[in-house]
Amino acid sequence: MLFEVRYSDLAGRIGKIKTPSGTFETPAFIPVIHPVSQSVDINFLKKLGFEAVITNAYITLKQYGDIAREKGIHKIINFDGPIMTDSGGYQVLEYGSIEPEPSFIAQFESDIKSDICVPLDKPTGYGLRHEVAEMYVNETIKNSQETLNLTRSNNNGNSVWVGPVQGAEHLDLVKRSAGLLDEMGYEMMALGSPVQLLESYEFGILSEMIAALKSVVTSKPIHLFGAGHPLTIPLVVALGCDTFDSASYILYARDDRYMHPNGTSKLDKLTYLSCQCPICINLKVKEFLDLERDERIDKLAKHNLYILRSEVLSVRQAIMDGRLWEYVGQKARAHPKLMEAFKLFMNYEYLEDGTPLFKKKAIFLMDTIDQYRPEASRFRKVFNSFSTNKKKLVLYPDTQVSPFYCSQEYHKLSRRFSDYQICAYNPFIGIIPAEISDIYPAAHNLISRRKYEFGNSNEYPTFVNSLEKFLSNNSFDDVIIVADEFLDSILRDLKLESKIKTYKYTDDIIEHLP
């Protein structure tokens, strides 16, 4: 089996991809290696834990031709682990005058024993009109079919062939091309080519593209071309990208850009090097700037690789901890465009599929976006099928004692209101009937209360919806609501029937209820 998933959270997956030159763990950052003028020693990358690399088949063909066919790509770039080859569609687009035949490139990738191969595609980039983008997609699809015909008739090797999904911001095209490549039998998909999108920080559009692809291809591994910014890694992993490549480490270094966990800075604008990698620990900013250019680029590129590596490991740990949502949220606060992308998560129901039904840790609920986390949506689905035959209702603020039916408040309420349906409520999760208050995450969440004093009904539509539905489905004869400041502000916006009695929450309110 090509791809084995061990753990997941949201659509992020810890797994293994199997290739002829060995397996590697995902999510993985796959550094771009230049087949002719690689500047950072490839052994350094290997030592740092990058188990797979990507290089360019088109440049390799132009530079080495038959020598590469003879020696194989592993000897050419001096790497014995899994190697992915990009067909060079992007280079053809940028510099090429005569386009090589797709079958010729495919045969070459096969001859040089690439482990993961991409057919010659025509990258849509960003900003093309729909008709033009569609033409590009059609051409890529045609090439991909020709490539598969060739590799199947040759029956050569165990290389993994990756279907290049194009279409850019035209999501219908992304879906169509993903569907066709999936049907053809491609075992892995690669989403191209978001470089321009990422350069303009259009993380929202990128998220929509990944979600469109994931709506068609759910279990096969997904590669994302050209994503090497430390900020975007948690986002794209959470949305379902298993591998992603980039040359950012060296490109940024040539531009004197220093990566840090939340972005990049020009080296000469820094006062301190906050990183403690083996490069930075021995240098002050001035010493770094005073290095001779080639050495500075080499050291800066290595530092950038440490940052990328550390980011990938942090994301993997977040998946293991069941805290990927929290981690993406934390990153989202580093840039407004990333926050914009994070807010789109409310539309992506597929994030529920990879989120465990139960987590060892409580989820943190801090911001209105958190009402949409998969665990909360899932609880509301359980709640929607909950029915009660009691004709009276008490609503009480979530005590944060887990579960609610173990709290003192519940015991007091059930003694006084024995024929009432007793429910807690939580701004993010909704209404929590005592009977199902031990279901995850009703009993396993932490909320920060004070922030929600000024909540209004527009900001908590999931809550308002649950409350209104529950009241209208059950036609209770008597409703007692103990309203904390959150619910109080919500109720101000709602028209409640007169039989509903509301009492302001105080510590001893239960003793004072009629």
Ligand SMILES: [Zn+2]
């Ligand atoms: Zn460093």
